[in-house]
Amino acid sequence: MRSTARLFLIAALSISAGCALPDLKPFAEATRELRESVRQTQHRVQADLDALAKQDAQFKPYAGDFAEAWRVRLDLLDALLDYSASLAALSDAGQSGKAAAAELGDSLNQLADAAGQAGILAKAAIDVGGIVYNVIASVRAAGSIKDAVLAADPAIQDIAANLDKDFEAISKKIESRTVLDAAKVFIQERYEKERGINKAYRSALVKRLQALQEELVQAQNASPPNNSSMSALLSVIAQIEPRIQAANEQLDARAREYEAVERNWEAGQALFAGARKGFRRWAAIHRQLATGLQSGSPPNVALLVGTVQDLKAILDEARKK
């Protein structure tokens, strides 16, 4: 190696010492996790709204409105995934500078051969060029990552704040308690229409039974006991009791359907709350990256990884429900 090349190499390596590429994996992982939550939210809410719209056309416009609005969010999350991938590509480019230089050296040798000349780039030259370029690539990649993260950070913070409001609107309005009750109204109506069952019907049967039992006691206490009346009363009571039993069974079945929609609703609420926390953490991760890059100090990777683990735990817990 010529002495000037060696000096240049030493100088370049010295520059690179202060240009370590930040670890961008935590941010990419966090973005993937959140996209999954946004997608799951879409499926859950859309299914609930479509079910309501199927029962009553008044609900149909809102199912359409939600689908349209959420499509914008899914596109946005795709763009954010691309963004995190582009940061990873920069980091990768910075780390593979030597390979890139070697590949170009090979291409130039092939070009020289094709032009009818002997390979003009000696192996040693490619190696030295590769080592030097590795340093240059690392410095350039670090600069580009810094530029990208600082340019994107205000938008990332706004996006997180907007998505937090979205999930609040879903939790409190689009999947509100009143919407849950509307779903239960449809169950009530179906049980009435198909099986003739509601609590009013059972209450009427119970009242009738109580009245008959009181009449039976009076017939028993009469002097002499009114046997023919007692017999008639017992016959009617024998018909009513199974009807009450059947009504109870139907109402139990309806209660189980109520519970199923209630559990689904609670699971949704947990997912939305998890996603809200997730977006706040995600924005914090990006802010930490930006702050670290701006101040010239490396981001706190342990803190980033810890934050992503927290976020993943929150979302996993929410999805389990």
Add this chain to the structure above:
Amino acid sequence: MSTDWSQLKSFEDWSGKLRELLDSGAKAAEAARGDVADELLEYADEVSFGDLKRRAREAVKDLALADLQAGTASLRSRSQDLASQQQLIQEVTAQANKDAKSIKLENLNQLAKSATDAITSLKEAKAAIGNGSDLPALATKIDKGLSSLESLRQSLEKLTS
């Protein structure tokens, strides 16, 4: 709010209770509307008067529809902002990808490969025409093309050395 439904006997009792619930629904703050809807749902199950039952159920649906209207309007109000933010992120992404490509020397590499392919093709073409060809002008042009590509190769070499 918990009602002993067995205390309601007459039509007047039941219609009075419905009026009370509808008033509560109209006045209730956002968080309390769910409680009113819960009670209206229960009312619709317990009441035996068909018209009152229907009105109670419509009231639950109206409360739900009002929430849905407010919720979807809230999402719509931010869609434009999010689309603008998406555009900014895409611009940053495009620049980052361009930088990554440049750092990986992809464009130069591609240029070198294209030039190699072109030289090879031109050489093959010239060989096919042959030295005693009736197409000397074309052969000259091919020579010129090869010469240009050779200059390009030298430029690339300088650029990357």
